[in-house]
Amino acid sequence: MKTILKRNVSFVTALLLVLLCFTGCGMKPDDAKAYVQSTLDAGYKASFDEYVKITESTKEEAQKLFDNNIDTVTNSLGFSALGATEETNEKYRELLKEIFAKAKYTVGEVKEKDGGFEVEVSAEPMEIFVGVEDELVAKLQDEVTKSGGDIKEDEINQLAIDMMYDLLTEKLASVTYGEPQSVTVHVTKNSDGVWNITESDLQAVDAALFSIP
Numbered sequence: 001m002k003t004i005l006k007r008n009v010s011f012v013t014a015l016l017l018v019l020l021c022f023t024g025c026g027m028k029p030d031d032a033k034a035y036v037q038s039t040l041d042a043g044y045k046a047s048f049d050e051y052v053k054i055t056e057s058t059k060e061e062a063q064k065l066f067d068n069n070i071d072t073v074t075n076s077l078g079f080s081a082l083g084a085t086e087e088t089n090e091k092y093r094e095l096l097k098e099i100f101a102k103a104k105y106t107v108g109e110v111k112e113k114d115g116g117f118e119v120e121v122s123a124e125p126m127e128i129f130v131g132v133e134d135e136l137v138a139k140l141q142d143e144v145t146k147s148g149g150d151i152k153e154d155e156i157n158q159l160a161i162d163m164m165y166d167l168l169t170e171k172l173a174s175v176t177y178g179e180p181q182s183v184t185v186h187v188t189k190n191s192d193g194v195w196n197i198t199e200s201d202l203q204a205v206d207a208a209l210f211s212i213p
Contacts, residue, residue, distance in 0.1 A: 029110040032117035082157040116188035125178035125211035181208040
């Protein structure tokens with residue numbers, strides 16, 4: 001079960017916000033700041049209005065990108081291979097949306113550099129995963145002891161999935177945050193003249209937002 005939990009947690013930091021980009025010959029610092037803000041808001045808060053305006057896409061396209069990200073993370077948990085039902089996976093999809101919606105970040109100072117921009121993002125690490133692994137293992141061991149060891153592997157798997165859901169839901173209700181971390185997000189123009197944010201910078205923001213023991 002510890003392996004399952006580690007897989008679950010690690011894939012949260014692997015969430016990849018789809019690269020949002022737009023064309024244009026002249027970008028100003030305020031444009032770069034708005035671009036980063038809309039990217040994060042679309043990826044975490046499912047707030048698409050500014051993203052749609054900046055990227056000249058549709059709300060339906062933005063929603064699809066967000067839903068695909070949630071599905072990717074949910075599927076990566078590997079619960080289906082453990083016998084989880086679609087209903088259980090759907091519960092986790094909704095929980096992930098709630099977790100991401102509570103991400104705390106502030107888009108701050110913008111500097112022009114090398115023909116592009118460096119945008120500082122202050123990310124407050126959500127501590128929802130702190131202690132979950134130990135609590136889950138303890139609860140599982142307690143259940144196994146109560147059963148006298150007469151419990152099947154598939155039953156343990158289901159217990160782990162259900163218990164982790166309950167633990168995360170409980171922690172989310174009164175979630176705490178660590179000290180803010182600063183992440184520099186680069187807004188650059190590629191060879192096709194399209195402004196974009198690098199995938200590695202988005203991963204760095206994501207890693208800073210979720211405190212993984």
